[in-house]
Amino acid sequence: MTALTERMKDGLDAPICITWELTYSCNLSCVHCLSSSGRRDPKELTTEEAFRVVDELRDMQVFYVNIGGGEPMIRRDFFEIVEYATSSGVGVKFSTNGTYIDAATAQRLAAMEYLDIQISLDGADAATNDAIRGEGSYDTAMTAMRHLKDAGFGEFKISVVITRHNIAQLDEFKAIADEFGAQLRITRLRPSGRAVDTWEELHPTLDQQRTLHQWLLGHGENVLTGDSFFHLNALGESLPGLNLCGAGRVVCLIDPIGDVYACPFVIHDEFLAGNVRDDGGFAAVWRTSDCFTELRGPQSAGACASCGSWDACQGGCMAAKFFTGLPLDGPDPECVGGDGEYALASAGAIPRPSGDHSKPVAVQLGRRSNV
Amino acid sequence: MLDSPLKLHPSVALRPEPFGALAYHYDNRRLIFLKHPTIVDVVKDLAQHPDLRSTLSAHGIDEQQWDNYDKAICSLIESDVVVAR
Ligand code: SF4
Ligand code: SF4
Numbered sequence: 008m009t010a011l012t013e014r015m016k017d018g019l020d021a022p023i024c025i026t027w028e029l030t031y032s033c034n035l036s037c038v039h040c041l042s043s044s045g046r047r048d049p050k051e052l053t054t055e056e057a058f059r060v061v062d063e064l065r066d067m068q069v070f071y072v073n074i075g076g077g078e079p080m081i082r083r084d085f086f087e088i089v090e091y092a093t094s095s096g097v098g099v100k101f102s103t104n105g106t107y108i109d110a111a112t113a114q115r116l117a118a119m120e121y122l123d124i125q126i127s128l129d130g131a132d133a134a135t136n137d138a139i140r141g142e143g144s145y146d147t148a149m150t151a152m153r154h155l156k157d158a159g160f161g162e163f164k165i166s167v168v169i170t171r172h173n174i175a176q177l178d179e180f181k182a183i184a185d186e187f188g189a190q191l192r193i194t195r196l197r198p199s200g201r202a203v204d205t206w207e208e209l210h211p212t213l214d215q216q217r218t219l220h221q222w223l224l225g226h227g228e229n230v231l232t233g234d235s236f237f238h239l240n241a242l243g244e245s246l247p248g249l250n251l252c253g254a255g256r257v258v259c260l261i262d263p264i265g266d267v268y269a270c271p272f273v274i275h276d277e278f279l280a281g282n283v284r285d286d287g288g289f290a291a292v293w294r295t296s297d298c299f300t301e302l303r304g305p306q307s308a309g310a311c312a313s314c315g316s317w318d319a320c321q322g323g324c325m326a327a328k329f330f331t332g333l334p335l336d337g338p339d340p341e342c343v344g345g346d347g348e349y350a351l352a353s354a355g356a357i358p359r360p361s362g363d364h365s366k367p368v369a370v371q372l373g374r375r376s377n378v
Numbered sequence: 379m380l381d382s383p384l385k386l387h388p389s390v391a392l393r394p395e396p397f398g399a400l401a402y403h404y405d406n407r408r409l410i411f412l413k414h415p416t417i418v419d420v421v422k423d424l425a426q427h428p429d430l431r432s433t434l435s436a437h438g439i440d441e442q443q444w445d446n447y448d449k450a451i452c453s454l455i456e457s458d459v460v461v462a463r
Contacts, residue, residue: 068393070402
């Protein structure tokens, strides 16, 4: 733990990594969707309100924002909001499933400044990907990437959530990224949103986690991870990155209706700090909300206190613990020391995420059980 | 670097933080941490003085520490936060 990371725990004047989900609407219904997206929420921010959020981010010197959803490109004012942000000095990186990137849109995107794109892909072949993201979604993503390449967009990102079924395809993902001149980004599956029901069958096994750790060490900073695998540091050598849970300290989420949560993976009342429509707006929520103040206070190591790896692993991910019913001051459910598995056996009731925007058809048990 | 005329890269924005500042480079989209309030003041002020040496002395920094500042500025040049002018 460096002095700097210690200071980060006290929180920053403005977030470094802020996710802003523009809509709960989505044309897909991925089984692991962190925000249980599907249907638009009638209370979603208007264009004007979205502009005011950008104004606040600009004033707080938030240099860039990660826009997501749902599928953000579904919003009719998507380009308006993105252009308003980038021209205000707030860079944008947005995540999309690629459905709405045709040749013309790709060219429009390529002409924009301070813009980065992340295409979601959860399998290196159609079968693996579509089992998670739905029929045809692999081809959709590949087509979008081809359009971006043809339009000369430059280095976009391919974003993969690592599961038990795609973890053997790491090299293939890297090859796909290289083929498109893109950068590979892999992140950890957390039991959030719809994944609260699918995590158990999708999360990597302990052996797979060891392989992943080695693979990541071998690829260094060429593969992005959003610092999401720091619980693997307990295996020995540390991965590059901040290596701490930044929830409410350097990270937060603004959801489509303006609710501010500690992190995109904890959409639950327990971690709801306020709303951008409240008096004082986002800045007041970030700086003075009780929820964030508490997260920035001293945290106990609990059952991890006696573990020699605490410094490297910090007990792992709060969201992963919360949505598997584990105490927040104890081991991560994927603790590489095996303590999480042990704890899971006696875990409490599993909290349900607040609000479910899934389309009624999304809850098809048949599809889930054959992933 | 002590004798070099330097400046903050025009595409870099500095955001004050309790530990110093966060620098963001709009061209390469990198975040860099400036881990001390004085180094932040020095960096902001580089363009107002003939060289690094005179900036440090204008900020009343003890000569014994110039080496450390020199190193810190060198690493900021590597990350393109500080450039020659
Ligand atoms: S709760 Fe998990 S996903 Fe969220 S910031 Fe902490 S470690 Fe990251
Ligand atoms: S016991 Fe806690 S600190 Fe130790 S490796 Fe497991 S999660 Fe990390």
